[in-house]
Amino acid sequence: MDTAKLLLRSRRANQRLHSLIPGGAHTYAKGDDQFPEGMAPVISHGNGAHVWDVDGNEYIEYGSGLRAVSLGHAHPRVVEAVRRELVRGSNFVRPSILEIEAAERFLATIPTAEMVKFAKNGSDVTTAAVRLARAATGRTKVAVCGDHPFFSTDDWFIGTTPMSAGIPAPLTVKFPYGDLEATEKLLQGGDIACVILEAATQFEPAPGYLAKLRDLVHSYGALLVFDEMITGFRWADAGAQGLYDVQPDLSTFGKALGNGFAVSALAGRREIMEQGGLRDSRERVFLLSTTHGAESHSLAAAMAVMETYVEEGTIARLHELGSRLAAGVRAAAAGMGVEEHVQVRGRASNLVFMTLDEHGNPSPQYRTLFLRQLIAGGIIGPSFVVSSALSDEDIDRTIDVVGQACVVYRKALDAGDPTAWMGGRAVKPVFRQFA
Known part of the structure; x- marks a missing residue:
């Protein structure tokens, strides 16, 4: 995804959001500071496990509605x-x-x-x-x-x-x-x-x-x-x-x-x-x-x-999808030798991903790199929390994109610095004393 061309409307919409709403969102966890700089799509609509932004880009979505949408949009x-x-x-x-x-x-x-x-x-x-x-x-x-x-x-x-x-x-x-x-x-x-x-x-x-x-x-x-x-x-x-x-x-x-x-x-x-x-x-x-x-x-x-x-049988479906996704992400990370740095944790129905630096510490810089690659590949979400609307094809596509992200992750680890792949400032924690 060429974000310079494809997220112009989202960027303008984010500017309008900040001029009207403190924080630019009604929930801090949805703020654009939680996403890589210039890569915070503003959503137009959703159906099932997919959403579209105001620029017309389509994404497979995880963690929908801060984990609220477990059946998919517009069930x-x-x-x-x-x-x-x-x-x-x-x-x-x-x-x-x-x-x-x-x-x-x-x-x-x-x-x-x-x-x-x-x-x-x-x-x-x-x-x-x-x-x-x-x-x-x-x-x-x-x-x-x-x-x-x-x-x-x-x-x-x-x-x-x-x-x-x-x-x-x-x-x-x-x-x-x-x-x-x-x-x-x-x-x-x-x-x-x-x-x-x-x-x-x-x-x-x-x-x-x-x-x-x-x-x-x-x-x-x-x-x-x-x-x-x-x-x-x-x-x-x-x-x-x-x-x-x-x-x-x-x-x-x-x-x-x-x-x-x-x-x-x-x-x-x-x-x-x-x-x-x-x-x-x-x-x-x-x-x-x-x-x-x-x-x-x-x-x-x-x-x-x-x-x-x-x-x-939604619970069983959530666990089935999450188990398949977790196995695929772990295999993709292992394939690039970054399994100690890109990790999936949690119950299958509630997966989160960890992005760790060369010392094994949680890193907002590597999280930024990882999120940037996911969004560019058409995957959006602060986690890998699944909805039952996901298809097997969606899971396969996600694993492929994670594999591509792990290639970049490996390069950053080898360079000892992820800055060149961040595209701007690092994502920030929700709870912090100053903006």
Whole structure:
């Protein structure tokens, strides 16, 4: 791809984005600073696993919608479910019957949960879980897994990141994933309302870890919260809690639940959830009360997603595609002798790639080089997270492009400097103190 000729409209569109929207995107992870300089396409539309930019270039897309689009764009069943509701109105003065149907469908899918409340984004429901845990325990501090990158845009979490400007010191502490001894030391300090983590990320939990963590947390009177934004509807139909057979007190879902439509969920044990309801004698919790939380079009989309997962065997398909892609990428890297530098990690349904320098350290410079080669080859995405819409031909094409990228990677390693292949400044971390 000759980006000087083929991304002119995208470059102009990026300039307009920055003049109108702080950061040039409504999600920092979609910012053009996450892509090589001059190679941040602005998307026109998508279908299945493919997207087209405003310049007319077509790409195979990975990590769609920050891992939210697991069935592919404009999935027919989801589109039809939403279309049926469009002419029936939305957002009434009383609950829609869809709220019952969606809740029943969700709780049948996630049998470890007893009640559910829907919202629009992940931050709302993780913050609601924290608020509910504080009310239920009478404590204030939150323990978050320091090995996991993101839980909420709200103060209790963002205050722990380098982007803490404008936020008072949060009542939040961190614990390392898999380390029960270190977690217990935090719990011994007292005042911990809840422990929140992703049940798994790039690596599988050690056998028994999650169950032992639950028992440890409960022994100190705190609650266990699973953030299933990513693991939900990717690890298994019933999420990581279903796969690993561990019931948290509260859990949060989103992303793939709506296949791109805005819907999230707070789920949990009835005795805890009811404190945010109207049938409990305890002091009331202002749990989730949002104008658009149960908007019917997104609930219809969520129900269609859950039905599709069961009837089309989506989880198995995601794992099949991811396994094939991971094997191909590893073989391509090994073929150029860069297997120690270009690595694929994670569960097959949630693959990320690592770009390591000559010393084996994560390198934004080599990531820039690698992303540049992928985009030039018609592959776009911050990860290799698959959607079920990918075809075998898409996977083969991706492996071919990765192979070409590894040729350039090898040249840069041999030269001891990737600068000549970066095309400009390096990509940047999302969480940084200054722009």
